[in-house]
Amino acid sequence: MPVPPPEEEYAPKPEIGVGPWEGELPEGDHWDEELLADGDRRNVVDQYRYWKHDAIVADLDSKRHNFHIAIENWQHDMNIGTVVRTANAFLAKEVHIIGRRRWNRRGAMVTDRYQHVRHHPTVEDFVAWAQGEGLAIIGIDIFPDSVPLETYELPRDCVLVFGQEGPGLTPEVHDAALATLSIEQFGSTRSINAASAAAIAMHAWIRRHVFNQHV
Structure with a gap:
């Protein structure tokens, strides 16, 4: 029964x-x-x-912050929707998709209707755009030359770049970045989810450039 x-x-x-x-x-x-x-x-x-x-x-648009978010999308990354949703929550200027134009919008929870999303077919196209806008390219990944996000002075006008889940940032983005930052971890895993890393990095920018204005 x-x-x-x-x-x-x-x-x-x-x-x-x-x-x-x-x-x-x-x-x-x-x-x-x-x-x-x-x-x-x-x-x-x-x-x-x-x-x-x-x-x-x-x-x-009248009050967006000065930072941008970019994520590489060579293998149809499932995290992009969540990154867009978080970028909307922290009022990023724009989200940039490098590589494949199509991405899974389910995780965005319709916030992509309120968040500007721009596509760049290649890393070269993205880098040229960022340099033309006077934005510092800041990679978020674990490389031998990475410095801690927790102690780095994030520039006000910048674009935070995140790699594909798994492979991470491509060498081309790593080479173009002003700096590559790592997020301090204390457990057994080597890395954290790309969408989680994006949320942490965005909040670090907010703490540096929004909350410090009121201290």
Whole structure:
């Protein structure tokens, strides 16, 4: 006789977001009439509830941080979606995909609609773009010449580059980088997941250039 599922499975799951606007409708070009009427179930912070998509992007663009994120995508890396989601959370200027244009967007949780993503077919194309923008290329990987991220003074205008899960950064990116940084670890494994490394590095930039402004 089959065992019935626990009662928790019958409990209704809480709805995401908010329902239709209650009360007098607000005024302003940034409000979305359909969302006001039907509710806003998007994965956005409360500040942007009922806003038009383009209005949200424009507001984010007005206050994005000075760092960029790049990840090499030669083998269809499954981590890219998560990296994009984290870049959105820390308000990176742009995310750059080096190599294959296609990437799995599932991990981005629709945040790629609010985060600028640029494609570079080759390392050479990426390096030329970064140099033209005056951005320091900072690699994140374990090389004999890597220095600790924890003690390195991250430049304000930079692009943090992450390699393919497994192989890591290509020699071409390593050679083009102003510095290559490693993340201190204390366990038995040699490396950590690329998406996790990206989150740590982004937060290191935030601590250096955002929180220090208020100390």
